[in-house]
Amino acid sequence: MMGSENLDSEEAHMYASREEMENLVLDEPSNNNNGTKSFSDYRSAMSSLADTHHPLSSPMAAPADSDPLLTPPPFRDFRNPNVATDNSSYIEPPSYSDVIFSPFDENAVNEINGVDSPGRSSDSSGFLSKSTSSSSDYVKITVSNPQKEQETSNSLVPGGNTYVTYLITTRTNIPGHNGSEFSVRRRFKDVVTLSDRLAESYRGFFIPPRPDKNVVESQVMQKQEFVEQRRVALEKYLRRLAGHPVIRKSDELKVFLQVQGKLPLPTSTDVASRMLDGAVKLPKQLFGESVAVAPHEVVQPAKGARDLLRIFKELKQSMANDWGGSKPPVVEEDKEFLKKKERMHDLEQQLSNASQQAESLVKGQQDMGETMGELGLAFIKLTKFENEEAIFNSQRARAADMKNVATAAVKASRFYRELNAQTVKHLDTLHEYLGLMLSVHGAFSDRSSALLTVQTLISELSSLHLRAEKLEAASSKIFGGDRSRIRKIEELKETIRVTEDAKHVATGEYERIKENNRSELERLGRERRADFLNMLKGFVLNQVGYAEKIANVWAKVAEETSAYTREST
C-alpha cells in the first residue's frame, strides 16, 4: 500500500472513500424516531471512514520519485510520538499535544489498526459508562468471524435459506461465569430474541437499543459490506449491554454469551404462539364470561391477540383518561418526573441537532484535508517538471520553494485527516447518547403502559363492585334467596378477589418501574455529564494538538521563504 501506489489509484481511492462517506452521511433524520436509522448509517459511514484512513495516512508518493523527503514515514505510533522515523525531515517537535494525548487516543489508534487493546478494560462499551464500572470488573466482548450456515430443517426452498452466524467471544473476570473466556456462535435472530426478552424482564430500564433488522433482499444479506456493518453493530450492542450495571448481570445475557448450541431463550414466535391460546380465550371473553386478568399476566403489557380483551379495556381507559371524563384513579402525579420527561425530549432534539452539525464539521475537516493533499500533489508534479526542464537557476530556486510548500501541504493534509479520525471518535459520543434516547423512550412507555394497566384494573374493580352491589340488592328482595343470583354473586366475588390481586401486582409492577425510571435517569444524567465533559475535553485537546502540528509545518515554510518579503519592498 505504502509507496508503491501510483498517484491515480491513490487519488481514486481518496475520491472513492469520500463518495462512500457522502452517500452514507447525507441521510438525515426527519424526526426523532428515525434517529436510529440515520444514526446507524452514520455510524457505519464513520467506521468505514476511520478504516479507510489507514491506507491513506501514507502520503502520495510521486511515481518513480526517489526523493527521500517524499517517501512516506511509517504510521505514527502515538505512544511514542517522538520516535525518530527514517524520514529525517519529519521530526516531531515536542508540544503540548504530545504531552496530553490521553491513552484514550492510543486505543483509538489501535482500533484503526484493528488491534485489540487490552487496556480498555472498563471501557467495554466504548465511550459510555466510564463511570459505571467498578474498579476491577471486566467484561470484554468481541464479535468476529462471520460464517454462512444452512438452515437444516423446515427448508421450504430446497437448498435455500442460508444465514450468517457470528463468533461471540467474551473475556471476563466476573465470578459466576464459567471461566474467564468463552465463545459461542449466534445468528442475528438470536440477538433479536435476546433483546425482546430483556425488554420484558427489565421494564423501566434504559436498555440499549439493538441493531436494526434491516429488511433487505437475501442477496444483500450475503454481501461482505453488509455482514461487516452488522458485525460492528452487534459488537457495539453487546458491549453496551455489558456496560449497563444491571443488565450485565442478567441471566438472559449470561445465557446468550455462554450456552453453546441453540439459544435457550423463548423466541418471540414462541410467545406469539400463545396467540393460539388467545384465539381460544377470545370467544369466552367476547361472550362476557368474566375472565379475570390473571395476576401473573399484568406484569406484561397487553399485547398480541391473546390479550385482546385486555387491550380493549385498556384502550377504553386511556380514552377516558384523555377525555378527562372521570378523573383516573391514579395519575402520573410525579411532577418531577414530568419535568424530567420534558427535559429528555428537549435533550433529544438538541442532541439530534448537534449530531448533525458534528457530521458536517467532520465533512468540512475531511474536505480540507483532501484538497490540501491534492494541492500538495499538484505542486510536487510542478516541482518535478521544473527541475527536469530547468535551464535557469531561477527555475531551480522556484522548484525548491515549491517543494517545501508541497511537502508542507502533504503533511498538513495528513494531519487534517488524522485530526478528523480522532474528531469522529470523540463526537461519536453525541451519536451514542442520541441512540440511547430510544431506550429512554422505551423505559418511559413501559411506565405509561404499566400505569394504564393499573388504571384499567381500578376501573374494572369499581364496575365489578357496582355489579355485585346491584346483584345483592336485587337478591335481598327475594325471600329465601335467589339461588342463581347467589351463585352469580359468589362468582363475582371470586372475580373481584382475583382482580384485586391483579391490581396489587400491577401496582407493585408500576411502582417498580417508576423506581427503575428514577434510578436510570439519575444514572444517565451522571454518566452523560461525565461522558460529555470527557468528549469536550478530548475534542478540544485533539484540535489543539493538531493545530499546533500544522502550525509548525507551515511556520517552517514561512521561515524558508522569508527572504522574498525582504526583497520585494
Add this chain to the structure above:
Amino acid sequence: MITVQRSSSGSSHSPRSSSSQPYLSISVTEPVKLGNGVQAYISYRVITKTNFPEYQGPEKIVIRRYSDFVWLRDRLFEKYKGVFIPPLPEKSTVEKFRFSAEFIELRRQALDIFVNRIASHHELQQSEDLRTFLQADEETMERLRSQETGIFKKKPADLMQIFKEMQTRVSDVVLGKEKPVEESNPEYEKLKNYIFELENHLSEAQKHAYRLVKRHKELGQSLSDFGKAAKLLGACEGHALGKAFSDLGTKSETLSVRLQKEAHQLLMNFEEPLKDYVRAVQSIKATIAERANAFRHQCELAETIKLKEINLDKLMLTRSDKVGEAELEYKELKAESEEATRRFENIVRVMNEEIVRFQDQKTQDMGIAFHQFAKGQSRLANNIADAWRSLLPKLEACLS
C-alpha cells in the same frame, strides 16, 4: 503598487534634472460602479507619480475602465513584438452583473499589478501608448479605445497585407505545401513544449488552490453551525456541562469568522498569484504565435525572392525590356525581406532576454505567494490552537 526604477539595459543612470532617482509609480484605486444593467461597468482612479521628463508632471490622475487597459495591452502587443506583455485579468462577463466585492477587489489588484509591471519593464516603460494611457483625458481615451476594436478598424494598408498573407497561405495549401513553416531550432522547440506543459501544471495547481479557498469557507460555515448547536445543547444541559458546551460553541463561532477571513486572504494572496502565473504563460503563448508569424513571413519572402531572382536572370538573358521593372521589384522585395528578417531576429533576441526576466520574475512572485500562504496557514493554525486551548483550564476544572 510598486515603485520602479527606470533602467536602460546595461548603462548607468544618466543625470536627470531632479536630484532624486527616476521613478514611475502607479496606483489603480477606488473602483466605482457606473451605469446600469447591461451597460454597467467599473471605473478606476489611476494615479501616476513620476519624475520622468516625458511626462506632463509629477502627478496625474485619470479615470479609466477595463477596456482602456485592454487597449493598452493590445497596443503594446502590436508594437513590442517579442516582449512578454503582462497579462490582464479575465474579461468575465458573467460576474460583471454580480459585481461582488471580492471580484472588484481582485480585478483592481490585478490591474494595478498590470500597469506597474509595464512601468518596470525597461522597454515598455518608454512606450508612448503608456503615456497616453496614464495621462490622456477621458474623451481622448474613449476615442482611441473605440478605434482599436477588431479587424475592421485596421488601416487599409494593413488590410491589404493581411489579404496578401491569406492568399499566399491558401495557394500554399493548394500547391501542396501543407505544413506551415516552422523554425528548426531545438532549443526553441524545448521552450515551446515547456511553456505548453507549464500551463497545464499551473492550471491544475490553481484549480486546487481555488478549491482550498472554498474549503476554508465551508469549514468556517460548519464550525459556525456546530457552535450554534453546541450552545443550544448547553442551554439544555445546564450547570457546569452547559457552560462548557456554551463556551465551546462561542469559540467555534469565533473560529468560523477567522476561517472566513483566511479564505479571503488565501484568495487574494495565493490563488490570485497562481492565476496570474497562468495568464502570464498564456501571454507568452501569444508571443510565440507572433514569432511564428514573423518567421513564416520571413520564409515566404525568402521564397518569393528566390523566384524573382530566377525570373530576373531569365529576363536579363533574353534582354527583355521588362528588366528594369523587374529589377526595381526585386530591390523592393529585397528590402522587405531584410526588414522581415530583422524583425524576426529582433523577436528572437528580445524573447531570449524576456525568458530570463520571466523566470526571475516568477520565482520572485511565487516566492512571495508561497511565503504569504505559509504565513497565513501558520497564523490560522496558531489562532485555532490558542482558541481551543483557552477552553482547557475550565474543562480540566470540571472534570477534577
